[in-house]
Amino acid sequence: MEVKILSARFDIADANKLEVAKKHGAYGTLEKLFTMEPAEVTEVVKASGLRGRGGAGFPTGLKWTFLPKGLDKPVYLAVNSDESEPATFKDRYILVRDPHMLIEGIIICCYAINSHDAYIYIRGEYIYQAKILQAAIDEAYAAGYLGDKVLGHDFRIDVTVHRGAGAYICGEETALLESIEGKKGQPRSKPPFPAVEGLYGCPTIINNVQSIASLPFILEKGADAYKAYGTEKSSGTHLFGISGLVKKPGMYELPLGLPLVEVVDKVAGGVRDGRTLKGIIPGGSSTPVLTAEEAQSVTLDYESMAAHKTMFGSGGIVVLDDTVDMVKLAENLVHFYYHESCGQCTPCREGLGWMLKILGAIIAGKGKAKDIDLLLELCDNIEMKTVCVLSAACTMALRSYLNKFRSEFEAYIANTASAQPVM
Amino acid sequence: MSNRAELMESGKPFAFDAERDAEFERLAKRYPSRDSLILPSLWLVQDQQGWISTEAIAYVADRIGTFASQVYEVATFYTMYHLQPKGKIHICVCRTLSCYLLGKQQIVDYLHNELGLKPGQISEDGLFSLEEVECLGHCGSAPVVQINGEFHENMSVDKLKEVLATLQSGGRS
Ligand SMILES: Cc1cc2nc3c(=O)[nH]c(=O)nc-3n(C[C@H](O)[C@H](O)[C@H](O)COP(=O)(O)O)c2cc1C
Ligand code: SF4
Ligand code: FES
Numbered sequence: 001m002e003v004k005i006l007s008a009r010f011d012i013a014d015a016n017k018l019e020v021a022k023k024h025g026a027y028g029t030l031e032k033l034f035t036m037e038p039a040e041v042t043e044v045v046k047a048s049g050l051r052g053r054g055g056a057g058f059p060t061g062l063k064w065t066f067l068p069k070g071l072d073k074p075v076y077l078a079v080n081s082d083e084s085e086p087a088t089f090k091d092r093y094i095l096v097r098d099p100h101m102l103i104e105g106i107i108i109c110c111y112a113i114n115s116h117d118a119y120i121y122i123r124g125e126y127i128y129q130a131k132i133l134q135a136a137i138d139e140a141y142a143a144g145y146l147g148d149k150v151l152g153h154d155f156r157i158d159v160t161v162h163r164g165a166g167a168y169i170c171g172e173e174t175a176l177l178e179s180i181e182g183k184k185g186q187p188r189s190k191p192p193f194p195a196v197e198g199l200y201g202c203p204t205i206i207n208n209v210q211s212i213a214s215l216p217f218i219l220e221k222g223a224d225a226y227k228a229y230g231t232e233k234s235s236g237t238h239l240f241g242i243s244g245l246v247k248k249p250g251m252y253e254l255p256l257g258l259p260l261v262e263v264v265d266k267v268a269g270g271v272r273d274g275r276t277l278k279g280i281i282p283g284g285s286s287t288p289v290l291t292a293e294e295a296q297s298v299t300l301d302y303e304s305m306a307a308h309k310t311m312f313g314s315g316g317i318v319v320l321d322d323t324v325d326m327v328k329l330a331e332n333l334v335h336f337y338y339h340e341s342c343g344q345c346t347p348c349r350e351g352l353g354w355m356l357k358i359l360g361a362i363i364a365g366k367g368k369a370k371d372i373d374l375l376l377e378l379c380d381n382i383e384m385k386t387v388c389v390l391s392a393a394c395t396m397a398l399r400s401y402l403n404k405f406r407s408e409f410e411a412y413i414a415n416t417a418s419a420q421p422v423m
Numbered sequence: 424m425s426n427r428a429e430l431m432e433s434g435k436p437f438a439f440d441a442e443r444d445a446e447f448e449r450l451a452k453r454y455p456s457r458d459s460l461i462l463p464s465l466w467l468v469q470d471q472q473g474w475i476s477t478e479a480i481a482y483v484a485d486r487i488g489t490f491a492s493q494v495y496e497v498a499t500f501y502t503m504y505h506l507q508p509k510g511k512i513h514i515c516v517c518r519t520l521s522c523y524l525l526g527k528q529q530i531v532d533y534l535h536n537e538l539g540l541k542p543g544q545i546s547e548d549g550l551f552s553l554e555e556v557e558c559l560g561h562c563g564s565a566p567v568v569q570i571n572g573e574f575h576e577n578m579s580v581d582k583l584k585e586v587l588a589t590l591q592s593g594g595r596s
Binding site for chain 1: 454456459465504518519523524561563572
């Protein structure tokens, strides 16, 4: 089931080094790139069907066309390497095993959108990863792939690595821009969208590491070659991170559209210790959980996920077996979002804290019968009433646990009730 | 968000050493706005002296030409900036989803019972400090612990004991 498109050089020793990467094809698209018109490059990316791999799945080429035409302001590219959504660990492989693929992708994107300054925003915890990436960038400068004249052409590209410092919210695109500008990572209200007014008030494209790293293949082999993988509407391949209670957790590159359960069984070896499957979180912690039964009919593409009222997300699949306490798991997740709230919207800052308290009380044996409905009501009252969707990421997930595993919450509360003396 | 109450003075003035000064000047050319140097400068401070003192915040504000309050704001928003000295061996245990499912609590309990460490605390001898942190991006090899910036994957209490012993004897983990 596995394919090697993005991961083609991942298993080659020292492929993070320019010399080795080049021997295996890195920077091979650049000669062709400079013979094309920028708009042609965007057309190829559009035709490939590539969708943003940061979680929202927005068509990459289409996003680039939102840049205003004929402005005399600079255009910026921000590459999102924040990778902080729990269960997501795919971009790291690109940074460490094939950083030159990312740099080549950045050159392609900068050329297409006429940008001369790219910032790679990397999460603060990726210390070693940032070093490897910086070393690759330094090599690319020395070899003339970056700098004032890219490969001798009259086109300047500067790439700067900007390290975060431990804030999940900086993965949200406007918080990321604030953070590059030297501020707290608090998302901006949209509109204006970053394509119109982004970094330093200038038009800015923000793309995920994997989206950008997909560009060299698309340019080299063409849109049809990319579309040959995946489904009609979800084309290409994706780096999936499979974790949780599964035999062979890890990162696997797969074409989109494969049956979820078959992937868990055949690629990741199935549930550990002969247990039975209880549920699957399909695409990072914020995507609504699927019961084992629901999971049977899901395929790994944007459309199937939506049809099952969940989301494709960031390709982080978490396998849950029958030992998992869904109430405690839900509390663990709400704790994450509460901790990571940037604090500027009251429903998010206070609401997530309130939900966490209620869940804590339920687990501590102090829950009340009406708590489940109160939690659901809180979800409704928080969602979509805030500047960004961090709060919705939390409530959509929590609602799925409350609705699909309600009896587990009820059992905690019933035990509490039965433990109370009858008056 | 970090606890602003943690802000501390070191009692001595701060200035970048030659190496950090050069890096600061290199970075200054990379951004059209000097405020963008706040995060990288705080990293340089922490790299140099292990934590961020109020003197260092004043120095960074001065070097960049911005208000100290803006540097404070950043230093206190981002949780990886240490506003107080940490232990020589600073242990971050991932507490989230996949690490939670695969037994991170055993690791936290071990550190609590054996070293007397609670999350957020530093041991009396200043050797260890412990933090529970959110997902570290290594969920496929959970549970994960980051010690002095280095990742340790597929952790267990036994493996952690080994790593800590090596670090204590001065070796690299
Ligand atoms: C709370 C929050 C966290 C996010 N974290 C990330 C992240 O870590 N990495 C990422 O690429 N996108 C993340 N995103 C999505 C970005 O806002 C943005 O949509 C994405 O980087 C766009 O790139 P793409 O179109 O290539 O996917 C996050 C969004 C939200 C609301
Ligand atoms: S929803 Fe939460 S994280 Fe998003 S801007 Fe509001 S307070 Fe910040
Ligand atoms: S959940 Fe621990 S590293 Fe992601």
